[in-house]
Amino acid sequence: MKIQTLFALWLTCFTTTIYGQRVDYAQDIIDTLCSDYYDGRGYVNMGDIKAATFISNEFKALHVQPAYKTGYFHSFGLDVNTFPGVVNISRSEAGRRPVQAGHDFIVASNCSSKSVESATLMAASNEVLGSRKTFKKLKKTDWSTTNTGNRNILLIDTLRDDKTIQKRLDKVLKRYSGDIKFQTQEKLTWSVGRTQTEQCVVHTKPGVFQSGDQVAIDIEAKFVENYRTWNVVGLIAGSERSDSFIFVTGHYDHLGRMGQQVIMPGANDNASGIAMMLDLANYYAQNRPRYTVVFVAFAGEEAGLVGSYHFVKQLKKVIPDPTRIRFVLNMDLMGSGQDGIMAVNGAVHTKEYELLSKINEENGYLPVTKKRGNSSNSDHYFFTQIGVPAFFFYLMGPYTHYHDVEDTSENLRLEKKAYDGAFNLLRTFADALMGG
Ligand SMILES: [Zn+2]
Structure with missing residues (x-):
């Protein structure tokens, strides 16, 4: 060699x-x-x-x-806003798999602490907003917030790809007084919050929650x-x-x-x-x-x-x-x-x-x-x-x-x-x- x-x-x-x-x-x-x-x-x-x-x-x-x-x-x-404790959403329906934080939902990074013992999700979907009858019913929903007893929470589950749907959703949102809102999103993308707001948006993957779902919500946020x-x-x-x-x-x-x-x-x-x-x-x-x-x-x-x-x-x-x-x-x-x-x-x-x-x-x-x-x-x-x-x-x-x-x-x-x-x-x- x-x-x-x-x-x-x-x-x-x-x-x-x-x-x-x-x-x-x-x-x-x-x-x-x-x-x-x-x-x-x-x-x-x-x-x-x-x-x-x-x-x-x-x-x-x-x-x-x-x-x-x-x-x-x-x-x-x-x-900075932080989440050092519990961030949990559970669904009371028997037989369905548990909801997994991070995979099924994230909370907006500027959320404040929330504790809701029982709530019913009311979906604003294309189907609901598409019919005058169901849209009117949704608009008239009682959105008052209370930590005891059951309350209603809005689940926005529409792509807003239609003018009528968009208009109707805006009308629902105008009347919405809840401090928590669910919103479906194809991709869950998190961030770091620099403020803390009264309103908390929970982003969820489509199909995880449905209209009528009974949920309990526990979010511990700490602003530093x-x-x-x-x-x-x-x-x-x-x-x-x-x-x-x-x-x-x-x-x-x-x-x-x-x-x-x-x-x-x-x-x-x-x-x-x-x-x-x-x-x-x-x-x-x-x-x-x-x-x-x-x-x-x-x-x-x-x-x-x-x-x-x-x-x-x-x-x-x-x-x-x-x-x-x-x-x-x-x-x-x-x-x-x-x-x-x-x-x-x-x-x-x-x-x-x-x-x-x-x-x-x-x-x-x-x-x-x-x-x-x-x-x-x-x-x-x-x-x-x-x-x-x-x-x-x-x-x-x-x-x-x-x-x-x-x-x-x-x-x-x-x-x-x-x-x-x-x-x-x-x-x-x-x-x-x-x-x-
Ligand atoms: Zn980077």
Whole structure:
């Protein structure tokens, strides 16, 4: 066997091992951050703080330096509505399966506590609204609220695809005085509430509840003022131009718990982005970058980009001259890639976008790169508002679970080819921006 062949063989083994470790490492991070211990990285049981601590420990292990004299954490406060106790709806009809929180229904994230011993659901369906007789009967329903005895609750179960139906539903809603409303929805998509309202909407999958169903409702909500949470910030000093900066960012928070039974783990959103960020930190810890690379794991993104808003407000504490920031690579939804990558704000910074697409074409990392205009839908946004150039990257593919109980690490298994492609594309792009 010729020495070159031996060398080629050794090289193949070597790169296979490295790449194997790479995707395994990322999957490991996702599995960890999505485990029950982290409570969906929200505000119940301090899931966010536990996740921030995990990330800071990972930084430490990778020799990423703390960005502040006090350490890795940048603390800020936010008002947030939480569901730490019971969130339960039961149906009294015998013989039907129990209603499952998270799968069959979710409560709107701004709900206040509700306790209803017994209520009858009255459906505003196409069928009911379509007939003058049943519509009139529904309109005249007694909607008065009481916690003792039985009361009536409206179940909106129509697509409003017809003008008459829409008009009639509006008339019913105008007269509706109940503080709880059921509404059917094909896809249950949860969020983080920043306020608490008297009216509570219960979103349910079609077919779960029917008109005439007797239900009991128990919702424990707790509004927390000025909850303290933490961004996690670290850096690897540049070898040649340490006063120039590349930012690699992603949010680690997710929606947390909806009661004791339901966790929203947020595997794709955005344990996957944190996995990619830590993997890039891992890479740069071993391959010293030319510029200083700053890694930020943001909190409070799902509550409305709160973490990145506060971070950018105090940016000068970390970077006294923000014009030294060459670029921000923000990653949110990094779990797929089989259908390529999107650069949000790519249509604004065309030179950098062309660089990205050229690197991809030359190396065949991902099937396609795409660009969009700017949008206030992830943590890159407040950087762009002070003139710091930034892309928000998300990967595209068949994975569709989003803000629900299905976005789990069991469902999100990274595909090696797509993951490696995305990693290598982002890494090569960052190196090119640093003039490497
Ligand atoms: Zn997200």
